[in-house]
Amino acid sequence: MKCLLVMVVSHKLPRILLMILAWSGLTTTTFYLWRNGVSVQCELGKNEYANIDRLTTSAVRNITFGLDDIFISVKTSGKFHASRLQVILKTWWNNCRNQTTFFSDEDDSNLMNTSGARILNTNCGNSHFRWWCHFDDDNYVNAKRLVKVLSGYDSNKDHYIGRPSLSYPISTTYIGRMVSFWFATGGAGICISKSLAVKMSKWSRNGRFRHSCNSIKLPDDCTLGFIINNRLGVNLTVREDFNSHLQSLKRIRIDEIASQVTLSHSADQGYLNVLNMQNVAAFSISQDPTRFLSLHCHLHPEIHWCPSKRT
Template sequence: MKCLLVMVVSHKLPRILLMILAWSGLTTTTFYLWRNGVSVQCELGKNEYANIDRLTTSAVRNITFGLDDIFISVKTSGKFHASRLQVILKTWWNNCRNQTTFFSDEDDSNLMNTSGARILNTNCGNSHFRTHLCCKMGFEYDYFMNTGKKWWCHFDDDNYVNAKRLVKVLSGYDSNKDHYIGRPSLSYPISTTYIGRMVSFWFATGGAGICISKSLAVKMSKWSRNGRFRHSCNSIKLPDDCTLGFIINNRLGVNLTVREDFNSHLQSLKRIRIDEIASQVTLSHSADQGYLNVLNMQNVAAFSISQDPTRFLSLHCHLHPEIHWCPSKRT
């Protein structure tokens, strides 16, 4: 069966008619298949009608998938609203503002009113304790399950998200199948005790970003829905991203799909070359005890380190030089 994807205005040809045409003895039959507003023009040979659903499901998924199919959640805290969040709101959030929700532990009506950002107070507490982190993650999960989106992508407030690249990467996976996508921070499975027994599993670090398909999220419900995620955290005494790995890899038996283009502050960010930046899904920054772990933007930086300590402003100008606040001449 030879097919060509085209955008046309036509009526849907019933599948039963296609079967009749395929068995009519004609050498080929030209027709249009419709799915989600996209027409697939095909030449159908005898006995080939069984391939129709497989062909159109695969091809059309890649054409119709877009940013609106992704729910982006960002975990933050009130103490970072004026620093980390402000940088995000000036940079990558503008490329996916309608798809992004910030989950914090404080109200910030001023920031919401001035930026238009959607910031939810989870009332989970503002510490870095496991219980507070797990509370926020459970809140994100419950929120996603009510959105009707195909993907849930969780990021931290020290992440830069390349929305264009994120869409391209996820378009290669079927949200109707179980996918757990990210990057581990360890080179081996983590071990812990669960109900008196040792268990081990792989987990994707939240610091690099994590994407979960809707099919998999639905299956997580037993351990995650309506506050059960916090209970799962407490049962293994590990943080939120580890608990996701426990539920997905250990309980559900779904393997982690490792992506090298998801990056966290746990890596040496200076090793990422300038010519590799556009192909990355996430990037990060950190300043731990005086050590600055940021991208090496020395030759293309739009701002100095003092002006742009996270390097996100320079990164954004490198990817989007047309932005009005980006200097026309790099300094």
């Protein structure tokens, strides 16, 4: 069965932020896989099939969950096609190109022709996913680790997973009253279970998310926290393996990199906040200012364009 939706976002208010909230009709007790819109019965052993009523949903998920069960939606902007998008296309996209569609505010036939990437202006996607994950386009997403982490949570329960950028709840006014809540920063990544996403629809569908943003006068990741933590009362599950540019990325050790779900980079006001690749860097800082190329070669040294000799 389709299990996961990943989104990468570059604007303050993503145009397709709410597409996951239209989910409905997923039956969690059937033993079927969704492949290209067709329901196919799972292959189970005779003993397992005879006792199909006693198998738990989580057990089935562990049997079937893999990269082919993930739809990855990368949301970007035309102004980043030549910079941020090019780095993604050269690195982690190659690990999941068949599962990935890019959503942008501009058509780019040249980029599509040269890379083979699927780039669409608008698309509401598939409705058979169990998770929605929302990332920024300055994130490196470790897809293998993401699958492993989410397989440990039940998508039929309310889960709001990520990492806060503040050490205290944020406060603002809503309809003349002071409210406070925890929120996961979009810069590190946010994952929301289907159960929770469906409950969010009251606050999110048919333009209501934009209205919610305007009501509290805060960006989209804060608004998600407002809806989930303050309105719905669901707590944030903090994951230290979700990383944003707001952290000191140099503090992440080389031996910790493979266990991270997301990593990031920034170069604000002359300060370069990137991973310290030390003696494993495949490229110089001038060749690889984000360090994503070196990071990708560290995780996937078999890639043909990775230098055999570290520099």
